[in-house]
Amino acid sequence: MQTSIDSSQFRQIMSRFVTGVTVVTSRSGQDIHGLTCNAFCSITVKPCTVMVSVAKDTRSWPLIEKSQIFAVNILSQTQSEISDRFAxxxxxxxxxxxxxxxxxxxxxxAPILKGTQAYLDCQLTQSFDGGTHTLFLGEVVALNLDDTKSPLVFFSSSYLGIDKLK
Ligand SMILES: Cc1cc2nc3c(=O)[nH]c(=O)nc-3n(C[C@H](O)[C@H](O)[C@H](O)COP(=O)(O)O)c2cc1C
Structure with missing residues (x-):
């Protein structure tokens, strides 16, 4: 099918979809790295499995491919500087x-950052080719939550905080 989709409008539309922000880290021996990633979701509960979409031209991509592990660090409201840094x-x-x-x-x-809301430590189980990106599926092998923390929110290319609705 031939389409004339405007990719800048596509980006604009996707930016209206509110997300949290994660830093996905990986490690091979002493080699550690991580990237800011909001293309993250839960896939299944049995077994607990998540997906992250990582661009093939990042430094993180070959590290995840090589090590077959990654950790998803779910950032808290005060961590926008960390998000910028890992982006x-x-x-x-x-x-x-x-x-x-x-x-x-x-x-x-894989590195677990301090001060996050939560983390999911994952073993890579499957990879799917997504063109410029690879969709990495990981089975969660360890996890932790600090429910005193609030989320860092990303909307319309800006960071926001959020308070729970009562
Ligand atoms: C809020 C935010 C979300 C991002 N989400 C993704 C993502 O889901 N996948 C991705 O590949 N890059 C994403 N990026 C871009 C990467 O974080 C950025 O390209 C990073 O520098 C890649 O690092 P590396 O090449 O050193 O691994 C995002 C950036 C920001 C600011």
Whole structure:
């Protein structure tokens, strides 16, 4: 089918879809890296499985392919600076996005950032070709939630905070 879809309008429309913000990290030996990612969703509960869509031209992509692991760090309201940093917006931190940031590990060894709302530590189970991106499915092997934290929200290319509706 031939279409004349305007990709800038497509981007605009997609930006109206409210999301949270995650940093997806991975590790192979001493090599650690991560990227800001909002193309993230839950796929199944049995087993607990999530999907992240990662562009093939990122530095993160070959690391996830190689290590077959990733962690999804769900950012909290105060972490917009971390989101910008892992999206490559802090040029001085591009050699080491983790500089000055506290992190730990759980089962897979992928970096788990401190101060997030929650994390899902994942073993890669399937990959699907999505053209410029790969859809990575991961089975959750460890997880944690800090329900005292509020979410970082992304809408119309801006960060927002949100308070729970009573
Ligand atoms: C809010 C936000 C969401 C993003 N979501 C994605 C995403 O879902 N997938 C993706 O590949 N890149 C996404 N990006 C862009 C990457 O974070 C960015 O290209 C990053 O610099 C890639 O890092 P790397 O090449 O060092 O791995 C997003 C950026 C922002 C600011």
């Amino acid at each position: 490559g917006r802090h040029k001085d931190k591009e050699n080491n996005r983790f500089e000055g940031i506290s992190w730990t590990t759980d089962i897979t060894g």
